[in-house]
Every structure is written in structure tokens, then in C-alpha cells.
Amino acid sequence: MKTIVRDPVCGELLAWEKAATVLSYHGVLHYFCSVSCSKRFRHAPIQFTLSSQVLSGVP
Ligand SMILES: [Zn+2]
Numbered sequence: 001m002k003t004i005v006r007d008p009v010c011g012e013l014l015a016w017e018k019a020a021t022v023l024s025y026h027g028v029l030h031y032f033c034s035v036s037c038s039k040r041f042r043h044a045p046i047q048f049t050l051s052s053q054v055l056s057g058v059p
Pocket of ligand 1: 009010011032034
């Protein structure tokens with residue numbers, strides 16, 4: 001089963017295995033479609049963490 005995640009920065013939906021970058025923040029993994037998105041996240045993580053969520057593949 002594919003787990004679809006949302007890039008917290010740009011809001012794009014992607015399969016987690018297709019993510020360009022994965023960052024762990026406060027024990028939660030965040031997936032990004034590109035390196036530039038992860039850079040923006042690292043710059044101001046609090047701004048983006050609220051919108052990050054796993055949309056499917058939750059047990
Ligand atoms: Zn993105």
C-alpha cells in the first residue's frame with residue numbers, strides 16, 4: 001500500500017517513497033517534494049508543522 005503524504009511547505013501530495021527529502025522534527029517525519037521545500041521548512045519549522053499530515057496508510 002502506498003502512503004500518501006503532504007509536503008508541509010507547498011502542500012503537494014506525494015508518495016513517501018518519492019519524497020526528495022525527509023526531515024525528522026520533534027520525532028515526526030516530514031516529507032518534501034524538493035530540497036528547496038525542506039530548506040524552507042528548516043528555516044521556520046513551526047510555520048509548517050501544523051499542516052503536515054499523513055493522508056492515508058494509517059493503520
Ligand atoms: Zn514541496
